[in-house]
Each structure stands twice: as structure tokens, then as C-alpha cells.
């Protein structure tokens with residue numbers, strides 16, 4: 001029953017202001033697809049348009065080959081799990097979960113079986129007679145998921161489903177959702193603003209920013225090959241170093257920052273003002289073959305337990321290296337000279353954003 | 355698929371279904387049809403002279419010293435008179451003409467009720483003392499509505515041989531001479547006593563809702579006592595107090611009970627409400643366009659007051675801003691001098707304001723009341739409620755009209771609050787919201803007047819049994835039900851809208867998302883979650899309908915077969931000797947209805963409902 005979902009140039013305006021500015025997405029059968037982005041970037045709005053709870057100002061939405069842009073929510077079968085769960089407080093867990101099935105006028109016995117199946121799936125078997133207020137946050141969340149799953153949605157939509165849970169429960173529920181999705185093989189669109197959560201759970205991610213999609217790709221793509229400064233800095237702690245292209249040879253360039261000159265980097269843009277994006281964990285403090293190196297002094301050493309961050313000062317520029325907390329690193333002291341080594345493919349050159 | 359942009363603009367959704375359309379169009383058409391258009395018909399009458407557009411009727415009002423006499427007022431505020439061979443202070447009032455008198459009375463009542471209401475609210479919100487709970491209950495008694503008869507008691511209390519003089523002149527010797535409160539001063543005192551609990555309720559809620567940390571911070575910085583009250587507490591509570599005061603101002607403007615009861619002194623008739631009312635009773639003036647113009651002046655004043663306070667309160671929403679966890683209320687033991695003030699000023703004043711309702715009971719159970727106390731205990735008046743056919747008749751009429759009105763009110767409130775809460779982006783949402791609120795600012799007598807012109811001039815009503823000039827066949831039921839449903843709508847709508855706001859939109863969206871149509875989502879999710887609010891709103895509006903006065907004693911009193919209770923009460927109090935006692939019995943009946951409704955509403959909904967004394 002699952003479908004693939006396509007958005008074509010979808011725009012949503014609220015009072016003349018564009019909250020979603022013409023996005024194109026293609027979510028495939030059975031995929032767990034995540035919309036990731038900072039608060040207010042239009043994730044919920046996008047999801048609600050897919051669910052049929054809001055309608056686009058322009059653009060089209062397709063489920064497989066059927067256009068559903070203006071299909072009312074109740075005819076669409078794209079079931080949303082709300083951020084606040086939206087459990088009906090005047091119904092028991094059973095009645096909440098059975099609601100969608102009763103609307104389909106299924107026989108009583110079948111409804112009972114399906115509800116039990118769904119509750120079992122979310123590990124809430126003994127809870128069917130409770131009222132939502134008698135459940136913990138995590139349990140409520142699972143009821144909401146069961147309520148959505150039991151109607152066998154064409155696509156399951158989850159809006160920050162874990163944001164109301166504490167850290168430990170969040171991890172647990174995260175793998176739970178992944179497990180259920182794999183077991184049932186359904187198409188899931190998942191919204192979050194937590195990049196770590198997105199990486200852990202998704203087949204593919206769309207990074208959104210101010211109503212547009214910046215990049216779509218697998219978690220690895222997006223982490224390792226961000227296509228914009230925004231994506232790079234949104235996906236975890238990273239160094240963003242302003243630099244200038246001084247020499248070009250096809251897609252191979254030489255850049256300068258401070259007094260350093262780095263040769264043989266890959267760059268496809270045409271602007272000369274660039275940033276170098278370097279993940280802290282890719283910077284080594286020991287010589288590596290074929291690596292470029294820069295010399296500076298230690299500014300700060302921050303101990304995090306398992307790893308340690310060394311902040312180096314290169315001219316005016318601070319660069320962070322993250323490394324395993326071995327004894328050598330512990331002995332580094334501020335103002336000592338230090339050399340950072342980076343492999344060329346770990347230095348991503350991107351056009352500077354205005 | 356075809357989607358319409360205009361529908362998105364109007365209804366907030368490109369695909370409005372039957373439920374959406376109904377929830378917008380039903381209240382819209384109803385209120386436009388039975389409030390806006392009648393007012394416009396009256397407007398058209400008022401601006402027409404000899405078949406031409408003209409401000410003649412307005413200028414005739416403002417050029418006549420009877421209506422508008424700002425420079426050379428007649429009358430006096432207080433004068434020594436001989437009454438029964440004894441010198442008394444006669445409180446009467448200046449006569450600046452009908453329009454200015456109404457404004458001055460309204461302002462005086464606003465000021466007095468604000469002082470009384472705020473002081474009582476502050477005492478109840480901030481002090482703890484023995485007997486406080488008794489006081490809390492007593493403060494609700496003046497809210498019980500007993501049209502006309504409570505004013506009769508007020509009038510009796512303040513006669514030279516009334517209870518006030520009996521206590522303060524004869525026994526306590528606090529007055530140098532007896533006092534006699536009469537005329538416009540009498541109207542002011544009666545309205546103050548009737549309406550101050552409205553300010554009290556608003557002020558009390560405001561004081562309770564002030565975040566104590568705001569006051570604690572001020573104290574912490576060295577402010578205390580009256581300075582603290584003046585600089586922090588009072589300004590924070592002011593929006594609430596103002597809303598109450600303005601409501602009182604509007605009620606005073608439209609009040610008919612006090613002028614009718616005090617009409618023995620001619621100046622009490624020189625009020626806008628009375629003038630409009632009297633054009634109904636004195637048949638020849640009926641349909642007088644000058645009265646249409648006067649109604650519009652009154653409507654204008656009420657709407658200006660209403661919009662001013664809305665604007666002001668909108669600017670200052672801060673009193674409710676800092677919510678968050680529960681806090682310890684700031685309640686203190688009064689200091690010795692405060693305790694003295696409470697015991698010897700506040701409590702006596704409270705007892706005076708409670709007395710009218712007690713007096714209504716006394717009146718209902720007595721044969722007559724001349725002089726200080728009523729005489730001759732009897733149950734006849736109460737028995738008449740179930741034995742006397744004309745009394746039974748009006749009770750049944752009122753029950754019928756009110757029940758019908760309540761059904762309409764609930765449907766209207768549900769539809770309008772659904773439309774304006776759930777489709778905030780719709781261009782029609784603020785229209786619906788305003789239409790459902792504005793009846794607060796439309797005086798009942800103005801509605802009565804506009805219905806008169808509407809039903810007597812606009813086809814198909816003209817000449818039908820709904821046409822009040824069709825004296826022999828006139829059936830007032832429809833006009834009364836319409837008027838009740840529109841006048842009481844804002845109060846029920848507020849209760850239901852509050853309930854609907856508690857139901858997060860996502861609960862309904864979840865249902866629709868799972869396959870429920872809007873109707874199904876409404877019935878299976880929303881209604882079960884707000885039925886208590888519906889019930890509370892129904893109780894509230896039922897009580898208000900039963901005690902509706904302005905339309906009841908005008909359009910409702912044309913044909914005695916179809917009198918509502920209030921029309922009968924008015925007939926009784928201006929009628930034969932001794933019939934005021936029968937009116938009081940009806941007052942007792944209304945009080946019983948109100949108390950029952952409050953108790954039921956509070957017990958069933960487990961929420962605090964209190965009624966504001968609407969007439």
C-alpha cells in the first residue's frame with residue numbers, strides 16, 4: 001500500500017509571507033526520509049501539506065502518480081503523528097487506536113485484532129483500557145504511533161516525535177521507530193531539528209533552511225559532502241574558515257587564508273571568496289602522508305572525557321581539532337606551538353555565503 | 355482539481371465543506387439579518403425627513419432643551435424639604451436634558467461601582483479575616499436579578515421613614531436630618547447597588563491573577579502600603595476593572611427598571627432609556643422617527659464605550675501575561691485599623707446592598723409595605739405563582755421563549771466560535787467574532803426599537819402577525835426569541851469559545867487525518883470535550899433570557915396573552931395598590947430559577963460559574 005511521495009515546486013504562504021518557497025522532493029517507496037532544519041524553516045508546514053491539513057498556495061503533491069494536492073486529509077491516507085501526540089483525552093487507549101478503523105466500518109472482531117496487533121507492535125499490550133492521562137510521555141507517544149500505524153497508512157508522517165521525551169527515552173524510541181519501519185517496510189517522513197537524530201535514523205535527509213531545501217542525500221553524503229556552508233555548519237560542530245581562491249586549474253584550486261597557502265583542493269564553484277569546511281575529527285595532530293599542514297599555537301585544550309578538543313590559533317583564525325584523549329594531548333599547554341594535519345579530501349571548499 | 359482562492363480568503367480553507375460553510379454562514383446571516391439590518395432600517399428612518407435624507411431628527415433632539423440643556427440645568431442635587439412635618443434632606447439631581455442626564459448618570463454609576471467593586475475585591479482578594487466566607491456568599495446576592503422589585507425596595511429604603519433613616523438617623527444619630535433619595539440620585543443609587551458586583555467580579559479576578567512576584571519585587575525595592583497598591587497592584591488590575599466598569603456604564607445607559615420605579619419624580623423620566631420606552635407605551639408616539647434618532651444616539655454612546663475599553667484592554671494585556679506554576683496568593687491578616695474599616699464600613703455597606711434582595715422576599719411574603727417595615731405575613735403571593743392563571747401564563751411564556759432562545763444561542767455560539775477559533779486566517783473570522791461580541795454594546799431598548807421599525811416596515815413582516823403595529827394579531831414570541839438569542843449570545847459564546855480553545859486543533863486534525871470528515875470529527879472529538887461548556891453556556895443564557903427586561907417590557911408587553919414574566923412584573927408594579935407584592939413573588943421565582951441554575955451549573959461542570967446581573 002505504500003507510496004512514493006513527490007512534491008513539485010510547492011509554495012506555502014501565510015499572510016503573504018512565504019513559509020515554504022517552492023520545494024521539490026521525491027520520497028521513495030519504503031524509505032525513511034527526514035526533513036531536517038532549524039526552528040521555523042518550514043518542516044511542519046511541509047509535513048502538514050503532505051498530510052492534507054494545509055493546502056499549498058501553489059505547486060503539486062503526488063502519491064505515486066495520483067495528484068493529491070487538494071485532496072482532503074480524511075481521503076488521503078497520509079497519517080501524521082503529531083508533535084504533541086494529540087491523543088483524545090476522553091477516549092481510552094483502545095478507542096484512540098480503534099478510531100480510524102471504526103471509520104472504515106470494519107467488523108468489531110477485526111478492529112479488536114488490529115488494535116491488539118498495533119499495541120503489541122509498540123509494546124503497550126496491557127494498556128488498552130487506560131486513558132491517555134494515565135500514561136507516561138513515552139507511552140503516549142507510542143499510542144500515537146499505534147493509532148497511525150493501525151490504519152495502514154500509505155505514508156507515515158512523524159513531526160518531531162521525540163522532542164517531548166527525555167534523553168534516554170529518546171534513544172530508545174528512536175530505535176523503536178526504526179525497527180517498526182523496517183518490520184513493516186512503510187514509507188516514513190520524519191521531521192526533526194536534531195541532526196544527530198536525523199543521521200541515526202534516516203535513509204535519506206533533506207536539509208531545509210528558511211523555506212527551501214538546501215541539500216538532499218544520505219546521512220553520509222550530507223555530513224561528509226555538504227553542498228553549502230549552511231548545511232556544513234548545521235550538521236554538527238565544524239570549522240568554517242574564510243579563504244580566497246588564488247589559483248585555479250579546472251576543479252583543482254589553490255586557496256589562501258591567513259599566511260597559509262593550501263594547494264590541490266577540489267572546488268567546483270566560480271566565486272573566489274570561499275570557506276573551508278573541516279570537520280574537527282578529521283584534523284590530526286600527527287603527520288599524515290600527503291596531508292597539508294598548518295602551524296600555529298595552542299589556544300585552549302578542552303577535555304570531554306573520551307575525546308579532547310584542541311583549539312589552535314593560526315594567525316587570527318581559531319581551528320578546532322578533536323582527538324582521542326591520549327596522554328600526549330593532555331600535555332599540550334596554551335601558547336605552545338602546534339601543527340594541524342589535514343588530508344585534502346577532508347577540506348571542503350564551498351562558496352562563501354553572504 | 356479546482357480550488358478557489360476566494361474561499362481560502364473568506365473561510366480560511368480552499369476546500370470549505372458543509373460544516374465550515376454552516377459555521378460561518380449561520381451566525382453571519384442570523385446576526386446580519388436580525389441585528390445589523392434592523393439597526394439599519396432604524397437608521398434609515400432616523401435620517402429621513404419628508405422623504406429626504408436629513409439630519410432633522412438629530413438636530414431636533416440637540417436643539418431642544420428638553421433633550422439637551424448643558425448650560426442652564428434645572429433641579430438641585432440636595433435641598434431641605436418638609437416631609438410629614440419634618441425637615442429632610444431631599445436628594446434629587448440636576449436636569450441637563452435627557453441626553454446629558456443619561457451620560458451623567460452612567461458616569462456616576464461607573465465611578466461609584468468602580469470604587470465599591472474595587473474595594474470589596476481588594477478586601478476579598480488580599481485579606482483573611484473571620485467571616486470572610488459569609489461575606490463572599492453575600493457578595494453574590496446582589497447579582498440575583500429581580501427586575502423592578504429590587505429597585506422598589508431600594509426606593510423604600512431611602513425614603514425619610516425608610517430603613518436607612520431608621521438605622522442611621524433614629525438609632526445611631528449619624529445624620530443631622532433624615533435623608534430622602536429620589537429622582538436621578540435615586541436612579542444612580544439603585545443602579546450602583548444593582549451593578550457594582552459586576553465590577554467586583556472583574557476586579558477580583560484581576561487581583562487574583564496578578565503574579566505575586568511582581569508585587570514582591572516592588573516590596574523588595576522598598577514600596578509598601580498604599581504606594582505599592584497605587585504603583586503596581588492597581589495598574590495591573592486596571593484593565594479588568596475597566597472592563598467591568600464599562601459594562602456597568604452600558605447597563606446603566608439602557609436600564610429601565612430604576613427610571614420606571616422612580617418615575618414618580620419627573621426628573622427620573624428624563625433619561626434616554628425611559629424616553630424611548632415611553633414611546634412604546636404611549637401608543638401615539640410609536641414609530642416616531644425622533645425616537646429612532648434617540649436610539650441611535652444611545653447606541654452610539656454604548657458602542658463608543660465598548661470599543662474604547664476593548665482598545666484599552668487590548669493595549670494592556672499584561673495582567674495575565676506572567677502565568678506559570680502555582681503561586682502562594684498574597685493574603686494577609688488586616689491590621690487593627692483595617693479590621694475596623696472592614697467591620698464598620700465595608701460590612702454595613704455590603705449589608706445595605708444585599709438588602710434589596712432580602713426586601714424582595716419580605717415584599718413577596720407580606721400584604722403591604724408602607725413606612726419602615728412590611729406588614730401582614732401572607733403566602734398568597736407565592737401561591738399565586740401556581741394558582742393564578744395570568745401569572746402561570748407568563749411563566750410558561752417565558753420558559754418557552756427562553757428555551758427556544760437557548761437552543762439558538764448554543765448553535766450560534768458553537769458555530770461562531772468554531773469558525774473564528776479554527777479558521778483564524780479567514781477574512782470572515784474577525785467579522786464573525788465581532789458580530790458575536792457586539793450585542794453586549796447594543797442596548798436592549800435599541801434592539802426593541804429597531805425591531806419595531808424592522809417588523810413594521812419591511813416585507814414580508816409588514817402587516818403579518820410579527821408586525822407590532824398590527825395590534826390585534828401581534829405575536830411577540832418571534833421578536834422576543836430573536837432579541838433574547840442575540841442579546842445573550844456574547845455570554846454563551848464566551849463560555850463555549852473558552853472551551854474550544856482548550857481543545858487543541860491537533861486533536862481534531864488527528865481525527866480528520868485518520869479519515870474522519872469534519873462533521874464526524876466535530877461530533878466524536880470536539881463535542882465530547884466541550885459538552886460541559888455547552889451546558890454551562892446554556893444555563894447561563896437561560897437565566898439571562900428569563901430575566902430579560904428591555905425587549906420584554908416593550909415589544910413583549912403589547913399583547914397580554916403573550917407577556918413574558920418581566921412584562922407582567924412591570925404591569926404589576928405600576929398598577930394597582932398591593933400588586934407590587936405579586937411582582938415580588940415573581941422576583942422570588944426568578945431568584946429561585948437563578949440559584950438553581952447556578953448550583954446545577956457549578957455541580958455538574960465543576961467549574962465556577964457566576965452570573966452577572968443581566969436584565
Ligand SMILES: Nc1ncnc2c1ncn2[C@@H]1O[C@H](COP(=O)(O)OP(=O)(O)OP(=O)(O)O)[C@@H](O)[C@H]1O
Pocket residue numbers: 014015019037038039040041042043044045046193
Ligand atoms: N498558521 C500559520 N500562520 C502564519 N504563519 C505560520 C503558520 N504556520 C507556520 N507559520 C510560519 O511559517 C514558518 C515555518 O513554520 P513551521 O511550523 O513549518 O516551522 P518548523 O520548521 O516546523 O519549525 P519548528 O522546528 O519550530 O517546529 C514560520 O516562520 C512560522 O512562523
Ligand SMILES: [Mg+2]
Pocket residue numbers: 043044045
Ligand atoms: Mg514544527
